[in-house]
Amino acid sequence: MNYFIAFLVVGFVFSAxxxxxxxxxxxxxxxxxxxxxxxxxNRATFFGLPTLMGLWHNIADGIKxxxxxxxxxxxxxxxxxxxxPMIALFFALMSFAVIPFGGVYDLWGYTVSLQIxxxxxxxxxxxxxxxxxxxxxxxxxxxxxxxxxxxGGMRASGQMISYEITMGATVIGLLMIYxxxxxxxxxxxxxxxxxxxxPLWGVLLQPLGFIxxxxxxxxxxxxxxxxxxxxESEIVGYFMExxxxxxxxxxxxxFIETILAAALVTTLFFGGWQVPFLMSDGxxxxxxxxxxxxxxxxxxxxxxxxxTKVFIFCFLLMLIRWTLPRFRWDQxxxxxxxxxxxxxxxxxxxxxxxxxxxxx
Amino acid sequence: xxxxxxxxxxxxxxxxVPEVIRGVAxxxxxxxxxxxxxxxxxxxxxxxxxxxxxxxxxxxxxxxSPRLRTLHRLTRREDGSPRCVACMMCxxxxxxxxxxxxxxxxxxPQIEKYPVRFDIDLGLCVMCGYCVEACPEDxxxxxxxxxxxxxxxxxxxxxxxxxxxxxxxxxxxxVKSSARP
Numbered sequence: 001m002n003y004f005i006a007f008l009v010v011g012f013v014f015s016a017x018x019x020x021x022x023x024x025x026x027x028x029x030x031x032x033x034x035x036x037x038x039x040x041x042n043r044a045t046f047f048g049l050p051t052l053m054g055l056w057h058n059i060a061d062g063i064k065x066x067x068x069x070x071x072x073x074x075x076x077x078x079x080x081x082x083x084x085p086m087i088a089l090f091f092a093l094m095s096f097a098v099i100p101f102g103g104v105y106d107l108w109g110y111t112v113s114l115q116i117x118x119x120x121x122x123x124x125x126x127x128x129x130x131x132x133x134x135x136x137x138x139x140x141x142x143x144x145x146x147x148x149x150x151x152g153g154m155r156a157s158g159q160m161i162s163y164e165i166t167m168g169a170t171v172i173g174l175l176m177i178y179x180x181x182x183x184x185x186x187x188x189x190x191x192x193x194x195x196x197x198x199p200l201w202g203v204l205l206q207p208l209g210f211i212x213x214x215x216x217x218x219x220x221x222x223x224x225x226x227x228x229x230x231x232e233s234e235i236v237g238y239f240m241e242x243x244x245x246x247x248x249x250x251x252x253x254x255f256i257e258t259i260l261a262a263a264l265v266t267t268l269f270f271g272g273w274q275v276p277f278l279m280s281d282g283x284x285x286x287x288x289x290x291x292x293x294x295x296x297x298x299x300x301x302x303x304x305x306x307x308t309k310v311f312i313f314c315f316l317l318m319l320i321r322w323t324l325p326r327f328r329w330d331q332x333x334x335x336x337x338x339x340x341x342x343x344x345x346x347x348x349x350x351x352x353x354x355x356x357x358x359x360x
Numbered sequence: 361x362x363x364x365x366x367x368x369x370x371x372x373x374x375x376x377v378p379e380v381i382r383g384v385a386x387x388x389x390x391x392x393x394x395x396x397x398x399x400x401x402x403x404x405x406x407x408x409x410x411x412x413x414x415x416x417x418x419x420x421x422x423x424x425s426p427r428l429r430t431l432h433r434l435t436r437r438e439d440g441s442p443r444c445v446a447c448m449m450c451x452x453x454x455x456x457x458x459x460x461x462x463x464x465x466x467x468x469p470q471i472e473k474y475p476v477r478f479d480i481d482l483g484l485c486v487m488c489g490y491c492v493e494a495c496p497e498d499x500x501x502x503x504x505x506x507x508x509x510x511x512x513x514x515x516x517x518x519x520x521x522x523x524x525x526x527x528x529x530x531x532x533x534x535v536k537s538s539a540r541p
Contacts (some may be wrong), residue, residue: 031391033412034390034391034394034395034398034411034412035387035388035390035391035394037390037394037412037413038412038413038414039411039412039414039416042385087375087501211377316384318386319387319388319391320380320384321385322387323383323384323386324380324383
């Protein structure tokens with residue numbers, strides 16, 4: 001039975017991520033259109049079915065990409081060219097294994113833990129998976145036997161190194177406060193109340209850390225303000241020699257990394273699955289009122305809370321992607337190394353001072 | 361002469377975050393305003409407020425200016441015969457040489473001539489409107505409101521007299537969309 005529950009949880013996470021990715025593909029078109037006073041893609045239909053505000057366009061894309069010629073450059077490395085989109089997609093999807101989208105519940109005598117893998121080094125695992133994912137992009141650039149692709153891959157690795165450091169340094173502030181790398185424990189710690197009414201979410205404890213982490217996470221997704229590895233107007237990027245479903249896998253990786261960035265920011269800074277004042281047996285309001293709820297309702301509320309926050313952050317990332325122009329390579333490096341890295345170190349130092357003063 | 365670099369960014373702009381928030385607020389404002397308009401349209405409300413600046417072309421056509429030069433038409437006399445007297449003014453003035461007129465003798469001595477053929481090759485026409493300006497009889501006008509005439513063949517772009525006479529003008533005022541050919 002435990003295996004069955006675990007199977008259900010894995011299935012839920014996988015289908016939620018893939019489903020959200022499908023919605024993001026649609027939202028990319030429609031949200032940008034509405035932001036720019038347009039309507040957006042709305043023509044594709046099937047046998048005269050309603051157009052559903054352009055939702056069929058994704059299926060049309062899929063049919064087009066599947067039936068496209070799968071081209072491998074004759075002088076490229078056939079094996080690496082084939083495997084690199086898989087590496088990129090695999091590690092992007094793998095990171096979701098440790099993200100808790102709900103707590104641990106007792107349902108009809110079974111213990112249900114809404115996290116695929118309860119690692120006590122969960123945060124480290126995510127950073128590892130994200131760093132491994134970059135191999136997909138670098139290998140794609142190298143195996144294409146094309147200088148522009150190679151340049152894209154080099155840029156991807158350079159950007160990743162610059163921003164991974166900031167990301168890691170930013171998270172240290174949180175680790176000092178919560179004292180754990182376990183994402184479930186971090187979430188539980190964010191359910192505590194300060195003065196009995198203010199939920200101690202990470203964003204209240206680490207406002208600077210939140211901004212830095214959000215920016216770095218946005219850079220990790222390699223989407224527009226930070227789309228130097230793609231650089232559509234100068235080099236086409238590491239996926240220049242890719243077509244068909246292999247290209248689609250890189251494309252999906254972009255969206256899955258957007259979801260991952262949203263999920264990580266939610267988990268670390270916005271309380272994850274926490275609903276304010278909702279304990280495991282119901283609401284405990286600060287004015288003393290108690291509204292007890294069954295465990296199933298609590299579970300649904302908390303999962304809904306997590307998904308809502310992820311949706312909001314996906315929206316925000318999409319909004320920023322369609323608002324800001326992109327950085328130049330030197331601006332990107334300057335921002336990464338001489339602004340964000342010192343600020344994140346400052347964040348660690350200030351957090352350390354405050355913690356020492358607090359405890360003494 | 362050295363090129364002077366004008367840098368107008370102060371500290372506020374170089375912090376970047378407040379300016380990013382300002383930009384995002386602008387686009388988000390557009391998003392939510394347009395979404396409110398689209399949602400209202402779903403329930404049949406607020407139709408006069410548009411949710412987008414674009415027009416869904418084949419179904420929805422832009423309002424045209426009454427001054428716009430559109431497809432030509434030949435006007436008629438009260439008895440229905442063409443007003444044209446085949447004076448060749450339009451054919452002479454036409455910079456694209458797309459008008460071809462064959463004159464014939466009219467039974468009425470007051471009129472003298474009438475067009476036997478009056479062809480306009482719209483594949484050549486540059487829509488300059490000189491023919492309308494030159495016409496002494498107000499026999500040719502460009503007020504049909506038809507902007508999407510097209511054909512799969514070159515011959516299909518040649519409009520003869522019968523076709524041009526049968527076109528009707530757009531109503532003078534309150535035209536909300538271009539007519540279909």
